[in-house]
Amino acid sequence: MNNEDLKITDNEFLRQFETTINGELAVIEYSQQDRKIFLTKLRLPETAKDHQEDFIKAVLTEIVETRNTRVVPTSPEIASYIRRNRRKYKDLLPVGINI
Template sequence: MSNEDLNITDNEFLRQFETRINDELAVIEYSQQERKIFLTKLRMPDDTEDRREDFIKAVLAEIKERNISVVPTSPEIAGFIRKNRRKYKDLLPVGINI
């Protein structure tokens, strides 16, 4: 299963991106200000940890389509972007280093 297989939903009411993995809900909470989205918390069910990177990639692809900047305040998401800096550096606002 790749990140293309994940159906990402933006639950604007709860301010979180959601997907179901093995019938369990995985969530990335966010807050949005102007042209920036702050990814604040990642919640994954224990038995879906192997899909963590797929979920993050899918959410970042969704954000990229919206043409807005990402400020990852969640340690897990910041670590993922740091590890994949070349691919995602264009999503970071000017002056933000991870």
């Protein structure tokens, strides 16, 4: 499975990005303020742990394609992913935010 296989849904009511992995719900919760989106919590079912990076990448792609906003990763897992892929996502971070 790669991130192209994941269908990301933005559940604006619950303020979370959702997808189904191995038949179970995976979620990244967010908070939107001004032109920043704070990715606050990653919840993955135990059976989907090996798809964590695919899910994070798919959500970041969704944000790039559908929103004119900056990303502030407050979830440790998401911050770590962006840190490891710094070159690709550096333009998503607000000015002055280093992770």
